[in-house]
Amino acid sequence: MIDIYAPWCKHCAVLEPVWTSLAERLEGKVMVGKVDGTREKALMKRFSCEAFPSIYYVAGPDTRVYAGLRTLQELEKFAMFSYKDVKPLPFYRSPTSFVGRASGNLIRLPARFQALVKYLHEEKKYSALAILAGILGVPLSTGVLLVYMLDVFFGARARSRTHQHRD
Structure with a gap:
């Protein structure tokens, strides 16, 4: 209890x-x-x-x-x-x-993020600009990679259908 x-x-x-x-x-x-x-x-x-x-x-x-x-x-x-x-x-x-565990982890995310930034800045001596670049760079590069992979997979299918219709 x-x-x-x-x-x-x-x-x-x-x-x-x-x-x-x-x-x-x-x-x-x-x-x-x-x-x-x-x-x-x-x-x-x-x-x-x-x-x-x-x-x-x-x-x-x-x-x-x-x-x-x-x-x-x-x-x-x-x-x-x-x-x-x-x-x-x-x-x-x-x-x-x-669902409960996931929501708990989601709620804790800002505190964990703050602890990570503090660790990188105070312990590892990264500048705030380097931390910001890393924070923005990871999701941005992941998104670009995901779009590229989707384009390769679905773009190839669309292009092959276009060529089939022309023939």
């Missing part, structure tokens, strides 16, 4: 001791964790988290959203068996599905 929380949230602060007790009670039975949604925005997006705290039960490809009382007894009951009574999220909304 995962609790997505915010440090400033009063409801999250009230849940904290209950969540700690739940983790102790379920040790060895169900994994219990928490994620700071204000720091892990990509993960928060993958879970489609819209409020704090949000509690999810994740088992393989299935993800279920907990919407009951936030008492130790109710949370434990949900974690052990009543999660089965809640319909899992559809595959396209599940954070563990291909």
Whole structure:
């Protein structure tokens, strides 16, 4: 089970001791964790988290959203068996599905890109102009190569059809 929380949230602060007790009670039975949604925005997006705290039960490809009382007894009951009574999220909304992982990677892309630029500039000592040229050059050259390959493949077919019609 995962609790997505915010440090400033009063409801999250009230849940904290209950969540700690739940983790102790379920040790060895169900994994219990928490994620700071204000720091892990990509993960928060993958879970489609819209409020704090949000509690999810994740088992393989299935993800279920907990919407009951936030008492130790109710949370434990949900974690052990009543999660089965809640319909899992559809595959396209599940954070563990291909779609969920892909959207998480897409959301992380700007941060990874920023880290790459920082690494190239500070560690490898590339100038900003060289980094920009590389960043623009790779997709541009890939696009030109793709257009050339399409032209060779489809252009040859079109030219052979044109010659057949003339004969």
